[in-house]
Amino acid sequence: MATTESGPNGRRSSHWFGASGRSGMLYRSWMRNQGFSDEVFDGRPVVGIAVSGSELAPCNAHLSRMAESVKRGVWQAGGFPLEFPVMALGETVLRPTAMFYRNLLAMEAEELMRANPLDGVVLLSGCDKTTPGLLMAAASVDLPAMMLTGGPMLNGKFRGQDIGSGTHVWKFEEEVRAGRMSEADCAFAESCMSRSNGHCMTMGTASTMACMAEALGMQPPYGATWPAVDARRYAAAQRAGQRAVTLIEEDIRPSSIMTREAFENAIRVNAAIGGSTNAVIHLLAIAGRLGVPLSLDDFDTLVRDIPTLLDLMPSGRFLMEDFCYAGGLPAVLAELGAALHTSAPTVTGEPLGAVVESGSAECHNREVIRPLDNPFQPAGTGTAVLRGNLAPNGAVVKQSAASPHLMRHRGRARVFDSPEEYYAVADDPELDVDADTVLVLRNCGPVGYPGMPEVSNVALPTRLLDEGVTDMVRVCDGRMSGTAYGTVVLHTAPEAAVGGPLALVRDGDEITLDVAARTLTLEVADQELDRRRSAWTPPAPHSDRGWSKLYGDHALQADQGADLDFLVGASGHAVPRESH
Numbered sequence: 001m002a003t004t005e006s007g008p009n010g011r012r013s014s015h016w017f018g019a020s021g022r023s024g025m026l027y028r029s030w031m032r033n034q035g036f037s038d039e040v041f042d043g044r045p046v047v048g049i050a051v052s053g054s055e056l057a058p059c060n061a062h063l064s065r066m067a068e069s070v071k072r073g074v075w076q077a078g079g080f081p082l083e084f085p086v087m088a089l090g091e092t093v094l095r096p097t098a099m100f101y102r103n104l105l106a107m108e109a110e111e112l113m114r115a116n117p118l119d120g121v122v123l124l125s126g127c128d129k130t131t132p133g134l135l136m137a138a139a140s141v142d143l144p145a146m147m148l149t150g151g152p153m154l155n156g157k158f159r160g161q162d163i164g165s166g167t168h169v170w171k172f173e174e175e176v177r178a179g180r181m182s183e184a185d186c187a188f189a190e191s192c193m194s195r196s197n198g199h200c201m202t203m204g205t206a207s208t209m210a211c212m213a214e215a216l217g218m219q220p221p222y223g224a225t226w227p228a229v230d231a232r233r234y235a236a237a238q239r240a241g242q243r244a245v246t247l248i249e250e251d252i253r254p255s256s257i258m259t260r261e262a263f264e265n266a267i268r269v270n271a272a273i274g275g276s277t278n279a280v281i282h283l284l285a286i287a288g289r290l291g292v293p294l295s296l297d298d299f300d301t302l303v304r305d306i307p308t309l310l311d312l313m314p315s316g317r318f319l320m321e322d323f324c325y326a327g328g329l330p331a332v333l334a335e336l337g338a339a340l341h342t343s344a345p346t347v348t349g350e351p352l353g354a355v356v357e358s359g360s361a362e363c364h365n366r367e368v369i370r371p372l373d374n375p376f377q378p379a380g381t382g383t384a385v386l387r388g389n390l391a392p393n394g395a396v397v398k399q400s401a402a403s404p405h406l407m408r409h410r411g412r413a414r415v416f417d418s419p420e421e422y423y424a425v426a427d428d429p430e431l432d433v434d435a436d437t438v439l440v441l442r443n444c445g446p447v448g449y450p451g452m453p454e455v456s457n458v459a460l461p462t463r464l465l466d467e468g469v470t471d472m473v474r475v476c477d478g479r480m481s482g483t484a485y486g487t488v489v490l491h492t493a494p495e496a497a498v499g500g501p502l503a504l505v506r507d508g509d510e511i512t513l514d515v516a517a518r519t520l521t522l523e524v525a526d527q528e529l530d531r532r533r534s535a536w537t538p539p540a541p542h543s544d545r546g547w548s549k550l551y552g553d554h555a556l557q558a559d560q561g562a563d564l565d566f567l568v569g570a571s572g573h574a575v576p577r578e579s580h
Ligand SMILES: CC[C@@](C)(O)[C@@H](O)C(=O)O
Pocket: 091, 092, 128, 165, 166, 200, 203, 204, 205, 206, 276, 278, 454, 480, 481, 482, 483
């Protein structure tokens, strides 16, 4: 009962606003209570502005202000802008983890875009999950769409030192536990870290996903890097509003922009910026919506020749504000040059390489954005995809955030069934661990936790910190904050809660990590593993109702993007049947 036909004047929205009789009156009359004049119903392009902000999602709290600028642009170009809220997911606040709700945001936004009289959308996002969630939705609906992320916070400043979101939380926590920083100084640092609107100003997941949106061609050049409070972001928002009208007029859709080539660009850019491991899961999920063939292995094979160019926290010294002033993502694109598909189309109407060709993508600070021939970290130190009997469907390790001396390591496992179980003993001076121990943390995958939280980089045991140990191998089926560091094997699939081999590890088993060989091996004979497998029983589901039930029954594993199985693919933008 849905129709794909364009409306009376060729636009989708005119099925509503151009309708005659009772229906048309219903669609228009109630909209008029906002004071819109007759012209808005004359068949002009209707641009939805999806705002994923709220006071509960602090990194997106300013998006409604950005929406005002988008509206200016839409009016200017002769369109009709209509702002609508979508789930605001605050990474630092939401429990059990914002990731548990990414697919719910994607589902909500998809349904709202399809159910409403929209011809196209501008997606306003910021915090980690809002960018991929909205791109997943836009991919499934495939109406003309573009994104503008909310931008990073200004650099954190603590007693003359630049401090970074997330990264300095982990650092200061260790300093306090090791007795090198007082609780009072730490409390002061807390207020120095988040000084303005915006998302994490480290190269955490929010900054990474903003860069991914730009590299995919879905957000205009420099959109990822202008600080949230920079006036240029608001000017860009106005231009985005104007451009959205053209996207509708020219019928340019996400499926024509987010192609396999665009994903290859994004994966390479992620390596060059030292981006978050979370990008792996999100890009797989977005590609799944579009039917673009993309596999976990692409994240390894496509980046072996790409060095890390940015000296940004968590791997390096600088922050997003420095990156912006150094030239932003276009300067990285200029550096990568031939490694990219520069002819890939973008929402600007120009190919990805146009900003470089225009000559405006210069680098103004070679300490922040290093040249290809003198990179921050050499090629081959990006995300490595591991496989083996402990991760038959893969696991990832971010080499640039790990310790070189642990890249080949064999150690005895000490197994914890939950972070709570670990932290209950982490301070115990008698804890049976040494620097060679491999800490195994399980039941933190999509189904197990639920939602695959950022708990994998557990803080080191106090007794080892006291001995001066700075890193140890950790293996987990969960995720890690993009702002974190350490030799942490993440996203181990299948996860323990669905019977993955991680569930079979016992204290004292030997585990070998060999990053160069891309292997993760549980040194236990197959027969013994079979014996343990037949004795394994799945954990009880977290809930028998609501979202938790739906998620638990349908969440895919990390190597498939952790989407819900029934949300993979597209359902388009056909106009649903009448409401009255
Ligand atoms: C502190 C948590 C964040 C926001 O840093 C994290 O989600 C990330 O960057 O991945």
